[in-house]
Amino acid sequence: AQTVTQSQPEMSVQEAETVTLSCTYDTSESNYYLFWYKQPPSRQMILVIRQEAYKQQNATENRFSVNFQKAAKSFSLKISDSQLGDTAMYFCAFMKYFVKGNQFYFGTGTSLTVIP
Amino acid sequence: KAGVTQTPRYLIKTRGQQVTLSCSPISGHRSVSWYQQTPGQGLQFLFEYFSETQRNKGNFPGRFSGRQFSNSRSEMNVSTLELGDSALYLCASTSLASSPNEQFFGPGTRLTVL
Numbered sequence: 001a002q003t004v005t006q007s008q009p010e011m012s013v014q015e016a017e018t019v020t021l022s023c024t025y026d027t028s029e030s031n032y033y034l035f036w037y038k039q040p041p042s043r044q045m046i047l048v049i050r051q052e053a054y055k056q057q058n059a060t061e062n063r064f065s066v067n068f069q070k071a072a073k074s075f076s077l078k079i080s081d082s083q084l085g086d087t088a089m090y091f092c093a094f095m096k097y098f099v100k101g102n103q104f105y106f107g108t109g110t111s112l113t114v115i116p
Numbered sequence: 117k118a119g120v121t122q123t124p125r126y127l128i129k130t131r132g133q134q135v136t137l138s139c140s141p142i143s144g145h146r147s148v149s150w151y152q153q154t155p156g157q158g159l160q161f162l163f164e165y166f167s168e169t170q171r172n173k174g175n176f177p178g179r180f181s182g183r184q185f186s187n188s189r190s191e192m193n194v195s196t197l198e199l200g201d202s203a204l205y206l207c208a209s210t211s212l213a214s215s216p217n218e219q220f221f222g223p224g225t226r227l228t229v230l
Contacts, residue, residue: 006158009156037221042223043224044119044221044222044223045206045208047218047219047220091159095217101147101164101166101171102217103164103172104149104219105161106151106158106159106160106161107158108156108157108158109158
């Protein structure tokens with residue numbers, strides 16, 4: 001079974017600073033996708049960034065970037081120039097392909113607070 | 117395009133009752149997944165429906181069931197409610213035309229069981 005581990009339940013960062021959220025996963029699959037989702041206090045979950053396992057290049061979306069280490073099964077999220085609006089719960093997710101469809105596995109989340 | 121909608125947003129029930137939650141996916145999305153979110157547990161996958169058929173099911177008791185209609189709207193039912201069923205229930209719809217199959221989440225239904 002796939003498992004996703006986020007070992008940092010809570011983190012805080014000063015506004016404009018950089019913070020890294022960690023995520024590790026366990027799988028025997030070779031082809032899969034990894035995601036970071038953000039859930040602000042309003043609760044609507046939104047996609048932050050995604051990474052295809054077959055791509056060695058780390059994904060980047062504006063101030064968000066990942067450090068994908070496939071051999072180590074690690075997928076960390078770096079947020080640069082943190083803003084107050086980045087305060088949210090962040091979930092790491094793993095998606096594998098099923099013959100019958102795809103299935104997502106989520107970590108327990110990291111609550112990030114950006115301090116003004 | 118309208119996003120994923122879930123109704124109701126809040127529910128209070130007592131133990132032993134049953135509840136039905138509704139989810140309307142984004143127009144054109146035919147896959148709907150349900151998750152239970154509790155503090156410390158993250159999101160636990162309940163089940164996924166595609167074209168009115170349940171394709172995948174998580175590790176939840178049979179009290180949790182669902183269905184999908186021909187317009188892709190989905191309902192989730194929990195019978196004989198227990199205190200531990202108190203959670204935020206999230207619905208996500210997926211466009212299989214996109215790669216990877218990105219999930220779009222609704223705002224959730226907060227269920228409180230007293």
